Amino acid sequence: MQEQLRALKEKAEQELQACQKVEDVQEFRVRYLGKKGELTQILRGMGQLSPEERPVVGQLANEVRDSLEGKIAQLLETLKVKELEQRLLSESIDITLPGTAAEIGRQHPLSMVIEEIEEIFMGMGFTIEEGPEIELDYYNFEALNIPKDHPARDMQDSFYLTPEVLLRTHTSPVQARTMEKTKPHVPVKIIVPGKVYRRDDDATHSPMFHQVEGLMIDKNIRFSDLKGVLLNFARQMFGADQKIRLRPSFFPFTEPSAEVDISCVMCKGVGCRTCSQTGWLEILGAGMVHPRVLEMGGYNPEEVTGFAFGMGVERVAMLKYGIDDMRLLFENDVRFLRQF
Amino acid sequence: MLVSWKWLKELVEIEKTPEELADLLTMSGVAVDGIIYPSIELRNLKVGLIEEISPHPNADKLLICRVDIGEGEKRTIVTGAQNVQAGHKVPVALPGAVLTGGKSIESAELRGIQSDGMLCSARELGMDEDKLSPEQKEGIYLLPDDVTVGADVVQVLNLDDLVLELDLTPNRADCLGMWNVAREVAALTGGKLRLPEVEGSTEEGTCAGMTRVEIQNEELCNRYVARIVKDVRIAPSPLWMQQRLMAAGVRPINNVVDVTNYVMMETGQPLHSFDYDRLRENxxxxxxxxxxEEIVTLDGQRRQLNPEMLVIADAERPVALAGVMGGQETEVTEQTKTILLESASFNGPSIRRTSHALGLRSESSLRFEKTVDVQLVRWAADRAVQLLSQIGAGMAVDGCVDCYPGRPPQEEPLHFQAPKFYLAKSHLPKAFSWADNIDTPFAGAEQGLSGQQGERPPFAQEGEFEIKELSEEFPEEQMPQELWFRGRPVIRLRFRRVNEILGTKIKPVEMETILQALQITFLEKDREGWWVAPPSYRRDLEREVDLVEEIARLYSYERIPTTLPEGVTTQGQRNTEQQIRYRVRKNMVAQGLMEVINYSFINKARLERLGYPAGHPFGDMVVVKNPLSEEQAVMRTCLLPGLLDTVKRNLNKRNKNLRFFEVGKIFRAEGFPEQRKLPEEEWCLGAVATGKREKSWAYGAEEYDFYYLKGVIANLLTGLGYGAEDFALAAVQDYPGLHPGRAATILLKGRPIGVLGEVHPLVLEEFEIDQRVVTFSIDLPQLWADEEVSRKVLLVPVTKFPAISRDLAILVPEEITAAEVEKLIREQANEWLKEVRLFDLYRGQQIQENWKSLAFSLTWQAPDKTLTDEEVNIFHQKIEEALAARFGAGLRR
Structure with missing residues (x-):
């Protein structure tokens, strides 16, 4: 019987070596080590052995079994790895085929710029106020120190609905409306995004466009604070190395007033076509709130001061994205929109 | 304002280059938009005298000129021009000269005659033809007789001058006069002023006997000065004057007109000249x-007048539109012997209204609108008379008539220079209550002020001050009265206030230097500040804060520090409405739609193409009175026309698969303007989709149809926090602009919030769109009322017991809607039914006509146990029975 076992082992090992697939090995295992397997068959004859022989044969049988089991496990492992390799190899795909998820949309560049401006100022503690686009002459002009027949009205040729009602020419009326609500409390810290309307239509003007207005009123607000807030804004909006430059200007509702330039986003201040070789780009108008505007809004200019600023969103978007014709922003061509 | 560099340099000493000065002006508030350089550097141009002209032997159209250019020998020059005669002085380009347009001149043979140069036209010299008379434009430019033969034409014609283009803000209308530009330059650079002296007139003299002036409406005209010049000889003005006018953008006409324009350019004060003899009763x-009343203005237009307009009249009729334009009947002509010169100050707003009403804007109205310096009115008249005499245009009649109803006790002298010392305290009128606050004048010595008591001559007399009534705009406690000095407001300026507003630490002595450079008069001072009066020509300086700006701009904005506000910290955030609009945008973008922004105003006809019935809110339009075009004539009452235009524009460019959304306002009159309230403005979300998601290698095409947008709405609402069950549609048959069989009201928790549908084929036809378009719109305020959207999410525990999924395919008649079937399924189930999903809709061969198969996938799950098949079967049994009973539905297996 020991002979039998040895022969079996030899034969089995040879057969095992010939196995190429996992299934072959499993079939082999059943054939030799299964309930009706050859080794089992041999061991059935154990009963006929003498008690002396039994432990010896039993040990040998176990050795044969263990050895085969060991070899099977080893082979299975090798074969599995090989088969996995083959499968992975056969499953490789053309990764260059297009993706299948649906295309996402795009936000309009103007609304993106507005959101970005909002977020920068929210970070500085400003809240967002809005107001009607159809506005009373009073809020659009008079409450902002632009009485009837004031030459400054020429700066803003308006669309009128009635002699007293017009499409707002700037977001500044919301300054006056807000002051009416908040007086006499401070601080007032608002920005006002929105549509505005002027009678102009060419490559650099649109009869409808967007502005963001800012207003801060508190005790001890200084012109230097305006510079700081605007510098902070410019750096977040256009890059950490931005510089700003303030030039004296005139707005009826601020005094002192300033035009604010940023260093040219195209040439970084060296001078190029975009900035007419000056290195600077005019980006917004600003100033200290005129005492008369504070008075009309219900604040005492001896107790509080404030600053205000306003910028054209189209201008910011055009500079930020290199758009050279304002009309593109309102044509809504998908080939344009898709780029944002 | 166009500023001739040479003219400016004559008025003020300048050491800077034009570019440096331009930069300095820009950075201190008088923006220089650009510098106009001479177009080309002209060389080798001499003044030539034509001594002899003869016809060219070989060419009919050419002439041979013998020209003296001051070099002894005469030159032979061939010309084709017909306007030259012997004795004319002309510009001659010598060989080697380069003319405008790059033409270079050489000696050349012209039809057998050697021509040794060329006679030049105005264009060849680079002169602005718009500023020339027709005669000057044609042919050779003829020079006046008094120029020197052989002189450099560039010098004679000032062709090397350059011009600064000022872009003036409305407050700096003073810089519409060269004198004031020079003053600004002097203040900025310290350069010495060299303004021309003017001989002042008195009110005695002959003039008063020759004319009378009566101002009937003092509210519209607060000063009118008349002067008379006799023995007038109309002729061209001298070349230097013409050149300066041209540099300033004004076309020379004749000596009288040119002088009035010249003085306007010098001083900013518009003048007008009348033919004295044509004024009735003079x-x-x-x-x-x-x-x-009517008037024919100088431009030949007959104009209807009304009492809103101020006119200058003679004894009988209007002879000029005050400050805007003169009348033809009293125009100065070749025949004029005597002129009456007008210099006046008119009410700016009134001039503005008149010039707007008549659509007539002139250099004159432009200046009056912004209010001229009333104290300069007489000086300007005197200056004009002086110049007319000087250039031989006529003889001054001595004296003037000066009608000045609100004349202050004393006027500012011409070319006023503020004295460099303070005026004595005692000179401030006692009646003026501010004076009580003055404790120790000149106590500021420790602050480094330059005022020295010993140097103070008695400059201001008490009579020079004037106390005016309270101005209504100021709170009573702050300014009980206004103090005026020589017709200018006295302004309190506090040192501390300057630095408080600017955030600076400017020393009073620095402020003083700046204010002095601006010719501001110091009237009084105390520990805290000054009382000052600005010069008469700076009418924009009215309050303390105006002076703060003056200090800031001359100190330089660049030198003001950069700080951050020091107040309490506040929280920046969007309110609910703003958050919802923000989330709506993000949601739509995530779903693949592109945001568009259309104009708020549209063409009324395009809106009407939607075909709404009378009384429909779409027709409740707000109309723009003065639109730029019909395309922008009414405010939109819905977003659809703009969205369809966007679709059309894109289709034209071969973009055919389109999904757009817009978040914007719509406008409805709601009683405006009859009821005294503003129209309604409402935030709206609109979307359109057309075409399809194109078939790809991996999946089939997907139409952008009704169901596509229905899914978008469902995603939007769940994204905002609503439950799937909150959203439903209800069919509508008659929504304007929509296909009657494919339109629905969007219901949110049972209330209508908008509409979804396919655009009506007729509307598409009107918009010239030849493919189906679907659209929806949602009234956004309907969302911001709901709690759901601002609700904090509270997690419902995810059950750990497995779900059972069962399919159910049933046959129902065509008219039964999916929603009815689903409703019935839900009625028969209990809370274990988690989801009912329609996954197939089939009509076709195996099914009888007018029936359809609906296949649902039902998901069952219990929170507390694993469901068995038997438990679910009970419900399916019930559902099948109910469906059969209600709809006659059969199961499809």
Whole structure:
């Protein structure tokens, strides 16, 4: 019987070596080590052995079994790895085929710029106020120190609905409306995004466009604070190395007033076509709130001061994205929109 | 304002280059938009005298000129021009000269005659033809007789001058006069002023006997000065004057007109000249026009007048539109012997209204609108008379008539220079209550102020001050009265206030230097500040804060520090409405739609193409009175026309698969303007989709149809926090612009919030769109009322017991809607039914006509146990029975 076992082992090992697939090995295992397997068959004859022989044969049988089991496990492992390799190899795909998820949309560049401006100022503690686009002459002009027949009205040729009602020419009326609500409390810290309307239509003007207005009123607000807030804004909006430059200007509702330039986003201040070789780009108008505007809004200019600023969103978007014709922003061509 | 560099340099000493000065002006508030350089550097141009002209032997159209250019020998020059004669002085380009347009001149043979140069036209010299008379434009430019033969034409014609283009803000209208530009330059650079002296007139003298002036409407005209010049000889003005006018953008006409324009350019004060003899009774009445009066203005237009307009009249009729334009009947002509010169100050707003009403804007109205310096009015008249005499245009009649109703006790002298010392305290009127606050004048010595008591001559007399009534705009406790000095407001300026507003630490002595450079008069001072009066020509300086700006701009904005506000910290955030609009945008973008922004105003006809019935809110339009075009004539009452236009524009460019959304306002009159309230403005979300998601290698095409947008709405609402069950549609048959069989009201928790549908084929036809378009719109305020959207999410525990999924395919008649079937399924189930999903809709061969198969996938799950098949079967049994009973539905297996 020991002979039998040895022969079996030899034969089995040879057969095992010939196995190429996992299934072959499993079939082999059943054939030799299964309930009706050859080794089992041999061991059935154990009963006929003498008690002396039994432990010896039993040990040998176990050795044969263990050895085969060991070899099977080893082979299975090798074969599995090989088969996995083959499968992975056969499953490789053309990764260059297009993706299948649906295309996402795009936000309009103007609304993106507005959101970005909002977020920068929210970070500085400003809240967002809005107001009607159809506005009373009073809020659009008079409450902002632009009485009837004031030459400054020429700066803003308006669309009128009635002699007293017009499409707002700037977001500044919301300054006056807000002051009416908040007086006499401070601080007032608002920005006002929105549509505005002027009678102009060419490559650099649109009869409808967007502005963001800012207003801060508190005790001890200084012109230097305006510079700081605007510098902070410019750096977040256009890059950490931005510089700003303030030039004296005139707005009826601020005094002192300033035009604010940023260093040219195209040439970084060296001078190029975009900035007419000056290195600077005019980006917004600003100033200290005129005492008369504070008075009309219900604040005492001896107790509080404030600053205000306003910028054209189209201008910011055009500079930020290199758009050279304002009309593109309102044509809504998908080939344009898709780029944002 | 165009500023001739040479002219400016004559008025003020300048050491800077034009570019440096331009930069300095820009950075201190008088923006220089650009510098106009001479177009080309002209060389080798001499003044030539034509001594002899003969016809060219070989060419009919050419002439041979013998020209003296001051070099002894005469030159032979061939010309084709017909306007030259012997004795004319002309510009001659010598060989080697380069003319405008790059033409270079050489000696050349012209039809057998050697030509040794060329006679030049104005264009060849680079002169602005718009500023020339027709005669000057044609042919050779003829020079006046008094120029020197052989002189450099560039010098004679000032062709090397350059011009600064000022872009003036409305407050700096003073810089519409060269004198004031020079003053600004002097203040900025310290350069010495060299303004021309003017001989002042008195009110005695001959003039007063020759004319009378009556101002009937003092509210519209607060000063009118008349002067008379006799023995007038109309002729061209001298070359230097013409050149300066051209540099300033004004076309020379004749000596009288040129002088009035020249003085306007010098001083900023517009003048007008009348033919004295044509004024009835030789007198002037300043009054409102009478109803029905008319005037023919200088441009030949007959104009209807009304009492809103101020006119200059003679004894009988209007002879000029005050401050806007003169009348033809009293125009100065070749025949004029005597002129009456007008220099006046008119009410700016009134001039503005008149010039707007008549659509007539002139250099004159432009200046009056912004209010001229009333104290300069007489000086300007005197200056004009002086120049007319100087250039031989006529003989001054001595004296003037000066009608000045609100004349202050004393006027500012011409070319006023503020004295460099303070005025004595005692000179401030006692009646003026501010004076009580003055404790120790000149106590500021420790602050480094330059005022020295010993140097103070008695400059201001008490009589120079004037106390005016309280101005209504100021709170009573702050300014009980206004103090005026020589017709200018006295302004309190506090040192501390300057630095408080600017955030600076400017020393009073620095402020003083700046204010002095601006010719501001110091009237008084105390520990805290000054009382000052600005010069008369700076009418924009009215309050303390105006002076703060003056200090800031001359100190330089660049030198003001950069700080951050020091107040309490506040929280920046969007309110609910703003958050919802923000989330709506993000949601739509995530779903693949592109945001568009359309104009708020649209063409009324395009809106009407939607075909709404009378009384429909779409027709409740707000109309723009003065639109730029019909395309922008009414405010949109819905977003659809703009979205369809966007679709059309894109289709034209071959973009055919389109999904757009817009978040914007719509406008409805709601009683405006009859009821005294503003129209309604409402935030709206609109979307359109057309075409399809194109078939790809991996999946089939997907139409952008009704169901596509329905899914978008469902995603939007769940994204905002609503439950799937909150959203439903209800069919509508008659929504304007929509396909009657494919339109629905969007219901959110049972209330209508908008509409979804396919655009009506007729509307598509109107918009010239030849593919189906679907659209929806949602009234956004309907969302911001709901709690769901601002609700904090509270997690419902995810059950750990497995779900059972069962399919159910049933046959129902065509008219039964999916929603009815689903409703019935839900009625028969209990809370274990988690989801009912329609996954197939089939009509076709195996099914009888007018029936359809609906296949649902039902998901069952219990929170507390694993469901068995038997438990679910019970419900399916019930559902099948109910469906059969209600709809006659059969199961499809």
């Amino acid at each position: 007198r002037i009445v300043v009054r409102r026009a009478r109803e029905g």
